[in-house]
Amino acid sequence: xxxxxxxxxxxxxxxxxxxxxxxxxxxxxxxxxxxxxxxxxxxxxxxxxxxxxxxxxxxxxxxxxxxxxxxxxxxxxxxxxxxxxxxxxxxxxxxxxxxxxxxxxxxxxxxxxxxxxxxxxxxxxxxxxxxxxxxxxxxxxxxxxxxxxxxxxxxxxxxxxxxxxxxxxxxxxxxxxxxxxxxxxxxxxxxxxxxxxxxxxxxxxxxxxxxxxxxxxxxxxxxxxxxxxxxxxxxxxxxxxxxxxxxxxxxxxxxxxxxxxxxxxxxxxxxxxxxxxxxxxxxxxxxxxxxxxxxxxxxxxxxxxxxxxxxxxxxxxxxxxxxxxxxxxxxxxxxxxxx
Ligand code: WQD
Numbered sequence: 001x002x003x004x005x006x007x008x009x010x011x012x013x014x015x016x017x018x019x020x021x022x023x024x025x026x027x028x029x030x031x032x033x034x035x036x037x038x039x040x041x042x043x044x045x046x047x048x049x050x051x052x053x054x055x056x057x058x059x060x061x062x063x064x065x066x067x068x069x070x071x072x073x074x075x076x077x078x079x080x081x082x083x084x085x086x087x088x089x090x091x092x093x094x095x096x097x098x099x100x101x102x103x104x105x106x107x108x109x110x111x112x113x114x115x116x117x118x119x120x121x122x123x124x125x126x127x128x129x130x131x132x133x134x135x136x137x138x139x140x141x142x143x144x145x146x147x148x149x150x151x152x153x154x155x156x157x158x159x160x161x162x163x164x165x166x167x168x169x170x171x172x173x174x175x176x177x178x179x180x181x182x183x184x185x186x187x188x189x190x191x192x193x194x195x196x197x198x199x200x201x202x203x204x205x206x207x208x209x210x211x212x213x214x215x216x217x218x219x220x221x222x223x224x225x226x227x228x229x230x231x232x233x234x235x236x237x238x239x240x241x242x243x244x245x246x247x248x249x250x251x252x253x254x255x256x257x258x259x260x261x262x263x264x265x266x267x268x269x270x271x272x273x274x275x276x277x278x279x280x281x282x283x284x285x286x287x288x289x290x291x292x293x294x295x296x297x298x299x300x301x302x303x304x305x306x307x308x309x310x311x312x313x314x315x316x317x318x319x320x321x322x323x324x325x326x327x328x329x330x331x332x333x334x335x336x337x338x339x
Contacts, residue, residue, distance in 0.1 A: 001073050002026040003246065006059050006107065007080030008044075008052065009036025011190045012122065012176070012238060015183055016078065017044045017052055019239035020246075027052040028072060030059060031081060035193070037335035043187040059103035069114040076118035076246055079107055082151070085197050086126075086293060089148035100151035101158070108162045111169075118249035119159060120172045120242060125231070125261065125298055127153045127175060133265070134301035137175070137257040145293035163255045170249035170256070177231035177261030177300050179238050181320035182327035189327030190235075191334030199268065200320070204328035207281045214283055216268050218290035223297060227268035227287070231261040231299035234315035234323070244309040261300025262313040275321040
């Protein structure tokens with residue numbers, strides 16, 4: 001029996017494949033490689049000494065997904081494949097709704113047809129919108145400020161209803177906070193195309209001299225130093241959370257929602273200072289206007305994941321900075337860097 005990992009060539013998916021293979025699971029990756037990289041799959045093998053099966057397919061392609069389910073004995077699905085750039089989702093909402101929502105529906109449909117009862121979904125803290133921190137799983141979700149967040153909330157709804165209608169299904173919805181860092185080998189990491197929209201890849205590119213300075217979006221938030229506060233979590237902690245979530249699906253039918261965050265908020269400036277301390281490199285920055293759609297503070301109440309999954313984030317902000325920087329140095333052009 002195998003675990004199907006959609007988006008396994010992407011940032012969080014690839015790190016989770018390492019954790020799954022190291023835990024002894026057999027892994028099948030499905031990825032259309034439009035944002036992920038085939039090199040990430042080779043490197044998963046390099047790190048673990050185990051070769052995941054790979055299907056180059058689009059999860060919105062129902063016939064291709066059906067073929068995959070028909071040809072393999074799939075035990076569980078971990079669904080990472082999706083677009084995740086908030087700004088791009090505002091510019092191209094139809095692309096986001098189609099890709100993220102239809103992909104979820106096609107996979108859930110295949111699970112129903114082939115009797116696959118275990119599903120772990122990559123959701124996001126974005127679904128909380130401007131709720132009061134710390135965010136708890138039982139809060140009423142507020143409309144997200146962007147289509148990306150809506151695609152996550154809608155996919156959660158679809159999977160929840162599907163689980164109610166299919167006896168024996170177990171669906172775990174994981175709401176990620178802000179993933180950072182890279183595998184400690186420096187072989188896997190985040191490889192954004194073009195100008196990074198997320199904070200850490202932008203910082204590492206400034207440190208590498210690829211960009212002149214960091215623009216900090218807003219210095220007038222209602223936070224201790226005026227810059228935005230987020231709950232940063234090491235991508236390998238996140239990967240470990242998926243292994244726990246998968247185990248949960250084996251023992252508990254129904255729908256289970258967990259925050260995967262550290263429970264601690266750091267400001268943009270605190271992250272910049274930590275990066276500077278860890279690497280010894282100064283990060284020039286300029287405080288500019290707020291980015292549309294950003295909230296001031298976002299951090300998790302991670303207690304439920306600890307109580308029910310026995311999971312909590314263990315790695316520090318300094319480790320996230322160290323590993324992100326190691327990845328950037330070893331792969332200045334991401335996976336396009338020549339061997
Ligand atoms: C972090 C902080 C910015 C870039 C998004 C998604 C979320 C999740 C993670 C998952 C904020 C500030 C950023 C820059 C800056 N996605 N910033 N200058 O927006 O919290 O979360 O990514 O799949 O769902 O919404 O992450 O890294 O973009 O920003 O000052 O160049 O850094 O304003 O306070 P965000 P981020």
